[in-house]
Amino acid sequence: MKPQLRAQLLEEIKKVDAISAAPAILQPLLELMRLPSERISIEKVVELVSYDGAIAAQCLRLANSPFFGRRQTETVRSAVMALGLERVRSTLFGLCLNRVVPKDKWVIEPDAFWRHSLGCALVTQRMAKKIEYPQPEKAYLAGLLHDLGFLMNSVLYTEKFRECLRHAAAEHAPLHVIEEQILGFTHCESGQLLLEHWDLPTELAAAAGCHHDVRLLPTAGALACLVHLGDLLCRVRYLGYGYDEIMGVELGGDAAWQILVTTYPALGNMDLFRFTIDIDGAMEQIVATVDSVFGNKTITAAT
Numbered sequence: 656m657k658p659q660l661r662a663q664l665l666e667e668i669k670k671v672d673a674i675s676a677a678p679a680i681l682q683p684l685l686e687l688m689r690l691p692s693e694r695i696s697i698e699k700v701v702e703l704v705s706y707d708g709a710i711a712a713q714c715l716r717l718a719n720s721p722f723f724g725r726r727q728t729e730t731v732r733s734a735v736m737a738l739g740l741e742r743v744r745s746t747l748f749g750l751c752l753n754r755v756v757p758k759d760k761w762v763i764e765p766d767a768f769w770r771h772s773l774g775c776a777l778v779t780q781r782m783a784k785k786i787e788y789p790q791p792e793k794a795y796l797a798g799l800l801h802d803l804g805f806l807m808n809s810v811l812y813t814e815k816f817r818e819c820l821r822h823a824a825a826e827h828a829p830l831h832v833i834e835e836q837i838l839g840f841t842h843c844e845s846g847q848l849l850l851e852h853w854d855l856p857t858e859l860a861a862a863a864g865c866h867h868d869v870r871l872l873p874t875a876g877a878l879a880c881l882v883h884l885g886d887l888l889c890r891v892r893y894l895g896y897g898y899d900e901i902m903g904v905e906l907g908g909d910a911a912w913q914i915l916v917t918t919y920p921a922l923g924n925m926d927l928f929r930f931t932i933d934i935d936g937a938m939e940q941i942v943a944t945v946d947s948v949f950g951n952k953t954i955t956a957a958t
């Protein structure tokens with residue numbers, strides 16, 4: 656991205672808090688997101704979850720979803736306990752971001768976006784656990800936020816971004832390639848700028864910034880590589896943005912895979928075929944989980 660365009664984009668991003676439909680909990684939630692996990696307090700999380708009835712209901716749905724074993728959870732506190740503080744913090748943030756985009760600025764169905772993002776979070780975390788990455792919850796969060804730039808482009812450049820999606824769908828091409836041609840920057844870049852502007856951990860911003868090509872960042876760490884692979888696996892299993900991309904994926908030959916293998920030898924020993932079957936098995940649950948969280952089912956939450 657040209658430096659002048661970058662400066663211009665950053666100025667636009669700074670206005671997002673004001674023009675978006677972000678709920679009042681966004682700022683206190685951002686403060687919570689900046690804390691190391693050992694400093695998150697259950698009281699604060701329960702308070703923030705309970706602040707908004709719709710968000711509280713969505714957290715309950717997640718705790719009661721098939722992916723988390725359909726626990727019979729009826730209160731916010733027990734949902735927070737069941738899901739774990741870090742998981743709830745990430746989910747709460749995702750749910751809150753859903754409101755950052757005003758209704759008329761969504762360029763695809765919000766459900767499709769969240770199906771992809773939550774799908775990527777769950778697949779990335781699953782892969783992180785398989786290779787014994789030390790912070791699987793961080794992998795979940797990085798997966799959940801990797802396409803945040805998609806929301807930024809929707810809010811800030813709605814019509815042009817719609818055009819990008821139309822072209823990408825017509826050509827069965829990856830979205831970031833078309834964005835580069837039409838906007839001059841990608842959702843990876845706008846997402847990274849937003850995460851940096853919000854002062855969230857640099858590792859998260861870097862993962863968002865290079866999730867379509869880890870070679871863009873010479874220092875791409877394991878987290879960025881995991882997110883890249885999680886995103887790829889979701890897209891080849893039709894959990895993308897609602898259009899078919901023409902893509903052949905050979906995981907073993909992927910740059911992110913090769914970087915990861917050098918740090919996590921467990922990956923080299925992994926039976927790729929079994930792993931993809933395992934992910935396929937989880938996909939159904941992932942889709943059901945997203946549908947139950949972002950669907951229209953009515954549920955009432957008590958604190």
Ligand SMILES: [Fe+2]
Nearest residue numbers: 801802866867
């Ligand atoms: Fe993406």
Ligand SMILES: [Fe+2]
Nearest residue numbers: 775801802886
């Ligand atoms: Fe993605």
